[in-house]
Amino acid sequence: MRGIEVTHRNRRKRITFLWKGKLAKRRRMTDMDIKIINQEADYENTLSILKENKLRPLTYQEALVSIDKDLELKNKLKGKWFYLQGKGLDKEGYHTFNNKGNLKEGKGNMEETIYLWSGKNPLSFGVRSDYGALINGRRFGLSASNSPDSVAGVVVGVQAKPKDKKLAAKAKKLKSKIEKLQKELGAIYA
DSSP states (O other): OOBOOOOSEEOSOEEEEEETTEEEEEEOOOOEEEEEEOOOBOHHHHHHHHHHTTOBOOOHHHHHHHHHHOHHHHHHHTTEEEEEEEEEEOOOEEEEEOTTOOEEESOOOGGGEEEEEOEEEEEEEEEOOHHHHHHHTOSEEEESOSOTTSOBSOEEEEEOOHHHHHHHHHHHHHHHHHHHHHHHHHHHHO
């Protein structure tokens, strides 16, 4: 019996798991709405599809943390890969990651291990199937060696929260007021 409702929306909330008679509490650290578009696309098409849907690509840290913590999202992405935000990677080999997506060299628990391929191309992210993860000893892969012409299996993006949009609108309004005041001051002292 588990006290959890799994969705692909990573909202900040407290989740309680009941495991082997022990009560464990975990807090979701991500606060984003991840969308999966079941459409194959190369890098350029991925960016245009995301833009059309008012989404942006995930960073590798967001991808690691969100997918690792959300079982339903992980299951939807198993066996698939997609493009991320950014280009180029100079690290290579097995790495483990923490709950913030920070990488440390070395191999650890299969679910917290990622293999990196260095390169100068756009970043792509893969989630291994259960069988592939067992064989390779890792669930995730991050590559900058794939050609931007390679076709990803899905398009994955994140949408900004509405409160972030409101904050951006307030900042824009404040900036225009500041610019107006600067012009008035400039006219006074000219």
